[in-house]
Amino acid sequence: MLRKFLLLILTALLLFLIWDRTSISYPYYYSKAKKAYNASQYSVAIKYFDRALSVKPNDSASRLYYAYSLAKSEHNYYVQKALYDISQSEINDPATQFATQEIVSVKKEIMKGLEDNYIFNALSGQDIVHWDINSFPLKVFITNQNIVPEYYIDNIKKAMIQWTNRTSFVKFEITNDKKNAQIYIEFKNFNKSCPENEFCHYTVAHTTPVITSSNLLKRMNLTFSITNPNGENYSDLEIFNTALHELGHTLGIMGHSDNSSDVMYASNDKASDIYAIYRSEQQYLTIRDLNTVVLLYRLAPTITNVRGYSKTNLYYPEIILGDSNVILEKKLLELQKYIKNYPNLSSGYINISSVYANLGEIDMAFLSLKQAEQFANSEDEKYLIAYNRAILYFNSKNYAEALNYANEAKNIKRSSEIDQLIDDINRFAEN
Ligand SMILES: [Zn+2]
Numbered sequence: 001m002l003r004k005f006l007l008l009i010l011t012a013l014l015l016f017l018i019w020d021r022t023s024i025s026y027p028y029y030y031s032k033a034k035k036a037y038n039a040s041q042y043s044v045a046i047k048y049f050d051r052a053l054s055v056k057p058n059d060s061a062s063r064l065y066y067a068y069s070l071a072k073s074e075h076n077y078y079v080q081k082a083l084y085d086i087s088q089s090e091i092n093d094p095a096t097q098f099a100t101q102e103i104v105s106v107k108k109e110i111m112k113g114l115e116d117n118y119i120f121n122a123l124s125g126q127d128i129v130h131w132d133i134n135s136f137p138l139k140v141f142i143t144n145q146n147i148v149p150e151y152y153i154d155n156i157k158k159a160m161i162q163w164t165n166r167t168s169f170v171k172f173e174i175t176n177d178k179k180n181a182q183i184y185i186e187f188k189n190f191n192k193s194c195p196e197n198e199f200c201h202y203t204v205a206h207t208t209p210v211i212t213s214s215n216l217l218k219r220m221n222l223t224f225s226i227t228n229p230n231g232e233n234y235s236d237l238e239i240f241n242t243a244l245h246e247l248g249h250t251l252g253i254m255g256h257s258d259n260s261s262d263v264m265y266a267s268n269d270k271a272s273d274i275y276a277i278y279r280s281e282q283q284y285l286t287i288r289d290l291n292t293v294v295l296l297y298r299l300a301p302t303i304t305n306v307r308g309y310s311k312t313n314l315y316y317p318e319i320i321l322g323d324s325n326v327i328l329e330k331k332l333l334e335l336q337k338y339i340k341n342y343p344n345l346s347s348g349y350i351n352i353s354s355v356y357a358n359l360g361e362i363d364m365a366f367l368s369l370k371q372a373e374q375f376a377n378s379e380d381e382k383y384l385i386a387y388n389r390a391i392l393y394f395n396s397k398n399y400a401e402a403l404n405y406a407n408e409a410k411n412i413k414r415s416s417e418i419d420q421l422i423d424d425i426n427r428f429a430e431n
Helices: 002-038 042-055 060-072 077-087 094-111 150-166 236-250 287-298 317-321 324-341 346-358 362-374 379-395 399-412 416-429
Strands: 138-142 172-174 183-188 205-211 217-225
Touching: 002 042, 002 060, 042 060, 060 077, 060 094, 060 416, 077 094, 077 317, 094 317, 094 346, 094 379, 138 150, 150 172, 150 236, 205 236, 217 236, 324 346, 346 362, 346 379, 362 379, 379 399, 379 416, 399 416
Parallel strands: 138 172, 138 183, 183 217
Antiparallel strands: 205 217
16 A cells, blocks of 8 residues: 555656646747857757757747758758758648758758769669778788789779879778788689680679678778680780779779769679770779769768768768659659649649749749639639748748738638648747
């Protein structure tokens, strides 16, 4: 009996504490956060909005100011991730819409000058593989090098120098310390002899990553064949071009470019990890090759050579690779087709307007709503047009116009969402 009685007291006390925390902490955190925001102390604001949202996760004002604070902060990995998470939220409120547009502009900012690349082909499935940038120069161990002509080694070294000269960060260093080498080069004869009177395909080299079961990149094994299938040595150019290409793989470019002028183009489709070279001119890393390797090293890796790799100054990969934009572009195409087939239906224009808004193309979003208006017949369509116009003005911080259209929508149809929107507009108009 005594035990039960104590337990009841504890339960009551616990409930009291929880109740106490919810009612008092939210206004406290929100006002602290808002004060910091108004003083342009965005990292402090982020901390307190975070706490406010842990008490009231769906509060639209906290969410929106949290998103504004993130947008005004330095766009490091964690800020990018937080913005991305808001943009992907199930709640369709101004914060989600703002974050979606912000993600588009962060992506533009990140990709500036690097637009021409084949980053999707550089991935290994969904994995982003690269070395910790602090591991450069990468230690290269060359085994049994005296079984090949000296110019083999010279041309491999020359290819390393081109990577160093053409990028600002790649460096290789030959080592005698086999145990601590990150790149392991060896020479073997792996080509089968060719059938007579047939064009002979052969492989000069291939690279194989050594990745542990816990996703740790241990080593890259680069294997050259000693001779071609006729038992002849490769030319110096063949060794140089092949080394240039294979070194790209050792850096983490796991796939191939689909542009034949790039060094990382694969001429042998059947085995995508094997490079068969038929080219006879000296190769140079292209802008696309360079943009791809730069972008790869700025993305937070899923497979790398150190544990606890600091991500702070790296990019949140979903921003570059995430499918939200791809989906929006697909939706856009789909709706354009729909409008072409049904040019007199309002719904197509209403829906395409929201896609444009999410893509950050505000002018197109307004234009589409104007077209939607021409063909709107039902109250629902008219309501949606007014409501969406209010949202567009709200996101552009034109609160007076936002309120006009919100009231227009309210006159057409009463709903809780329109009341919530009017409350939000009035709250933000005051600030
Ligand atoms: Zn290759």
